Amino acid sequence: MPDHEPHSAFAPHDHRACEARVLDQARDRLAANGARLTPVRQRTLEILLESHRAMGAYEVLDRLAAEGFGRQPPVAYRALEFLVEHGLAHRLQRLNAFAACLHPGHDHAPAFLICRDCDMLAELPAAPVRDALTDLAAESGFQVERVTIEALGLCPACAGAARP
Numbered sequence: 001m002p003d004h005e006p007h008s009a010f011a012p013h014d015h016r017a018c019e020a021r022v023l024d025q026a027r028d029r030l031a032a033n034g035a036r037l038t039p040v041r042q043r044t045l046e047i048l049l050e051s052h053r054a055m056g057a058y059e060v061l062d063r064l065a066a067e068g069f070g071r072q073p074p075v076a077y078r079a080l081e082f083l084v085e086h087g088l089a090h091r092l093q094r095l096n097a098f099a100a101c102l103h104p105g106h107d108h109a110p111a112f113l114i115c116r117d118c119d120m121l122a123e124l125p126a127a128p129v130r131d132a133l134t135d136l137a138a139e140s141g142f143q144v145e146r147v148t149i150e151a152l153g154l155c156p157a158c159a160g161a162a163r164p
Helices: 015-033 039-049 057-066 073-085 127-139 156-162
Strands: 089-092 097-100 110-115 121-125 149-153
Touching (some): 015 039, 039 057, 039 073, 039 097, 057 073, 057 097, 073 089, 073 097, 089 110
Antiparallel strands (some): 089 097, 110 121
16 A cells, blocks of 8 residues: 555645546556546546545536536446446445545555545555455355445544534
């Protein structure tokens, strides 16, 4: 995993540098895999990167349509599926939404901290948790194929606002 703080979404940081880093890593990853970041795919990733929160497919579609990419749901769904398939975005089951992967240059199994008040999220490395779950499952004869860990709570800003 990268050497920057995994919880930086909850801390003040240079968001433009964050976006630029992720876009550069995404382009490198796709080039290495012989895939292309078409204009609609790139704009979809940029939309997801605008803030550290998850977005529903129809929210992404509305943004794409407003920018002339078309209003048909397959436009957004195909772009989102491509980003997920290539490790550039994650699907969050609890929210039925998508978030840009903040570490697209690295294969990893993330965990997500989701703020129930402001919908901000942070992506954390979850390999130790995934490995423990895989080992426990194997003891039962179960073969884990995919793990998504989503924790719901309050981000530091919302937790601080809730305190008297």
